[in-house]
Amino acid sequence: MAVEKNYYTIDPQGKLSCLKCGVPLVKGKAKFMYLDNGFPVELPVCPVCGFVYVPEELALGKVASVERALEDK
Amino acid sequence: MAQIRERGSTHVYKVNKISREEIEGMVSLCVYEQPPFCNAACPLKLDTRAFLEAAAAGNFKKALQLYEKIAPFPLVLARGCEAPCEGKCRLGEVGDAVAIRAVEEAVARYGEASRGGSIFRTKKKKTVAVLGSDLFCLFLAGELEKKAYPVTVFCPEPDAESFLRSMAGFLDDGAFRLELRRLKSKDIQFEYNSPVTRESYERIRGGFDVVCASEPVAKSLFPAADCLPELMYWEAENLVMGRGEGVMDAAFGAKKAALTVDRLAQGLDPRNTRGQEGPVETRLYTDLSAAVRLQREPVPPEGYTKEQAVGEAGRCLRCRCEECLKSCAYLRHYKKHPGLLAREIYNNTQIIMGDHQLNKPMNSCSLCGQCTVVCPNGFDMARVCHLARQNMVSTDKMPLAPHEFALMDMLFSNGDAFLCRPQPGFETCRYVFFPGCQASAIAPETVKAAYLDLCRRLEGGVGLMLGCCGAICDWAGRTELEEQTREFLDRELSRLGNPIVIAGCPTCKKELSRHEGLRTVGIWELLLQLGLPEGGRGLDRPAALHDSCGARGDPETQKAIRTLAARLGCELVETPDSGDRSPCCGYGGLAAYANPEVAGEMTASCLERSDAPYISYCMACRDRFARQGHESRHILELVYGTDAGAPPDISEKRRNRLNLKNELLWELWQEETAEMKLEFELKYTEEARQMMDERMILTDDVIAVLEDFRRTGEAILDGEDGLLVARCRVGNATFWVKFTRDGEDAYTVHRAYSHRMQVVKREG
Incomplete structure (x- = not known):
């Protein structure tokens, strides 16, 4: 099992909220999966419905670079 | 619409072999690594191109260092060399060949001699004796000193000056003094006044690991002495020997003899592992249209001045085949000649486990075939990259990401x-x-x-x-x-x-x-x-x-x-x-899909x-x-x-x-197509449009996200900028859209991005 890593600092002020449930997102456990590989991560998650938010800077930064690394495996 | 299957896993451990013969056949067409004509003609393998480049830049120190690699006594060689390099110089076909020998002499005369560096060098344990006083013995002693063998020369002359004079009397006074100083500075032992007799030979034979002799000395001891010219070795007497008549002959003989000594000292057969010796053929291509200065700087009897040598060295064309690199932005981007790049791309296909670092270069070639036309030998980089792509696909190791958009466009x-x-x-x-x-x-x-x-x-x-x-x-x-x-x-x-x-x-x-x-x-x-x-x-x-x-x-x-x-x-x-x-x-x-940067360079x-x-x-x-x-x-x-x-x-x-399809269907064939009408109004900011084009996000992808949002109501509200963020998985990617609601059924898209990884909530 890969070591759990934080690639994203979750906004502490609770600026993000779930529109459907009306509650602030919290730091929650999530998992990225790609090409038969899985990575446990912590991301902003809705505590009620479980919506996992992938912020733009994370998607275009770390996620994109890990994707590229895996694609060339 | 149909989808294209993504690779199932990175854990695929198989490769399809492209025949090595086939790839080697392709790679061998590239002559970039072939030696220049002057270098190929030189039995001593002077890196003439680099030498002349350094000389042309006025860097005589570097030039001399290069020359000393082949000549322990540069002025002796430069003065007496027959210069086979000049006969092969391509400039000679359209004008005068570069006066390489005269430049060598000037470099040897004016360049700063290396300090030898032998003080801190660990000497080898095996000892070598050199018997005689001719050019062969001089060069051989120099070569062996360079290889760090303790070497002793036995000669009949009473001192170093008469030793050198006996074989290099053709040097003028200035050159003679320089070479004498060089000889004295080298870590070579001399036994002066020691003409070799049968008796002294036996004594020397017992005291040294390897014995070498000039041919006259060997013949005086053993009238039947006969050496193999390719090894400079008489096996019957275990004697390394050679002649010193012509300067080049002696220098080349000494080079071969030094290698034989090296092998014998290690107890190895001198016939094996010798590498390529002497002049070789070359297939290099030179673009002679680049030749402009066709006239040679006349060589005065006393040789070139430093300035004249710089000028003459500057006429060298630096023969190097870069025809494809001149034309192809892709090869220029990777700064590699196609022979090397092709081999690396081939190796990339053969990786069973680990990173395929050449995937991007493999997918960045436009497969346009320009290289094959401009290459004098018809090198076909497109075929290499195309075969490699097919190979990667067939073993399920080809990532879909670089080509997915184009392939989906084709399916559309x-x-x-x-x-x-x-x-x-x-x-x-x-x-x-x-x-x-x-x-x-x-x-x-x-x-x-x-x-x-x-x-x-x-x-x-x-x-x-x-x-x-x-x-x-x-x-x-x-x-x-x-x-x-x-x-x-x-x-x-x-x-x-x-x-x-x-x-x-x-x-x-x-x-x-x-x-x-x-x-x-x-x-x-x-x-x-x-x-x-x-x-x-x-x-x-x-x-x-x-x-x-x-x-x-x-x-x-x-x-x-x-x-x-x-x-x-x-x-x-x-x-x-x-x-x-x-x-x-x-x-x-x-x-353009796999590598927008390289494609941009191609367009430029x-x-x-x-x-x-x-x-x-x-x-x-x-x-x-x-x-x-x-x-x-x-x-x-x-x-x-x-x-x-x-x-x-x-x-x-x-x-x-x-x-176009719908319009023509209606106008020419009177077939009406059902118009897909959106149930909501969608606007884009200019920034969003540009962003979507750069990030290869279609309006269809954005519509899919908003339709999903309207169905599920799932979105994040960012309190900082007031934007809503919704997402939807379409095919092999998740698309995220940042938008505002302009009314019940109207939205403005502000940003959009995507990733290919799937993300799920993790329990526990």
Whole structure:
């Protein structure tokens, strides 16, 4: 099992909220999966419905670079 | 719409072998690593190119270091060398060969001699004796000292000066003094006043590990002495020997003898592991058109001054074959000659576990074939990259990401946007017009005008086929999909009665010509036969014609386009690298999808040939040039007096294809298509539009996200900027859209992004 890593600092002020449930997102456990590989991560998650938010800077930064690394495996 | 399967896993441990012979055969065509002619001719293998480069830069210290690698006594060699290098200098074919020997002499005279560095060098344990006093003995002692052997010279002369004088009397005073100083500075032991007799020989033989002798000494001891010239070795007496008559002969003999000593000292057979010795043949190519200074600087009797030597060394062409690098932006980007890059790309396909670091270079080649035309030996980088892509696909190691958008675009062209109909009033047709997927996407009005014109002026019926020829999957190395596409198109063509295909694009023409029994003709050829339609007009100022890479090796097409342009009244300006040598615009080989940076460099390389407006006959070229802000027109726009205007973005390209299909279906075949109407209003900020084009996000992807949001109500509200963020998985990617609600059924998109990884909530 890969070591759990934080690639994203979750906004502490609770600026993000779930529109459907009306509650602030919290730091929650999530998992990225790609090409038969899985990575446990912590991301902003809705505590009620479980919506996992992938912020733009994370998607275009770390996620994109890990994707590229895996694609060339 | 159909999807293309992503690789199942990174854990695939198999490779398909491309035959090593095949790849080596391809790689051997590249002569970049072949030695220059002067270097190949030199028995001592002086790196003449680097030597002359250093000398031309006035760096005599570096030049001398290079020269000392082959000559322990540079002035002796430079003065007496017969200079076989000059006989092979390519400048000699168009003017005077570079006076290499005279430059060597000047370097040896004026260069700062190396300090030897022997003080801290660990000496080898095995000892060597050198018997005699001739050039062979001098050079051999020098070579062995360089190899760190404790070496002792036994000579009849009383001191170093008379020793050197006995063999190098041809040196002038200044040179003699320099070489004497050099001899004394070397870590060589001398036993002066020691003529070798049978008795002293036996004593020496007992005291040294290896014994070497000049031929006269050896013969005086053993009249039957006879050495193998390639080893400088008389095996019967275990004696290393050689002659010292000519300077070059002695120097080359000493070099071979030193290697023999090295092998004997290690207890190894002197015949083995010797590498390549002496002059070699070379296949290097030199572009002699670069030669400008053809006259040699006359060599005065006392030799060149430093300045004269710098000037003469500067005439060297530095023979190096870079024909492909001069033309190809892709090879220039990776700063590698194709022989090396091809080998690395081949090795990349053979990796069972680990990173395929050459995937990107493999996918960045435009497969345009320009290198094969400009290379004097016809090196085919496109074939290497294409084979490698096919190989990676067949072993399930090819990532889908670099090519997915293009492949999906192809499926769209041959799916939702596909159209195949006979001309109204005909069941089967003599012809079918195949404009190509890019033409329908970029210039739909031109396609329509061309089709209507062909219907009007050709007899026997002209069908219409809007779709992709299959070049996309061919470029992506997806042979299975290519086969399916071919079968699909053949089936559709047979419904039209197997007509002659009128291609609107040279790449489609090439691709479709591979179909068995299919006849193809370029629309440009027919237009020449039929004459120009009314309304066609050339540009009102001189224009540059860009030849499509799809028409490489197709002189008829290249000629037909020029004739067509002339009939339209176009004045064409000459550009470098036209016709078969034309570079790719960056669209070919899907380079623009796999590596936008390299593709951008390819486009820039095309455009820097002329400031004039460009006329092309491939819609992708037209599009890429226009996207750079350069005035760019397709020849069919001029023929039909249409103007496709500003280049469309990726979503508009799809919409153009679909609209063209629906419009023609209605106008010509009276078939109504159900119009897909959005249930909500969608606007985009300018920033969002640009972002989506750069990030390859279609409006369809954004619509899918918003439809999903309207169905589920799932979104994040960002309290900082007040934007809503929703997401939806479409195919192999998750799309995220940041938007505002303008009303119940109206939205404005502010940002969009995507990732391929799937994300799920994790329990525990």
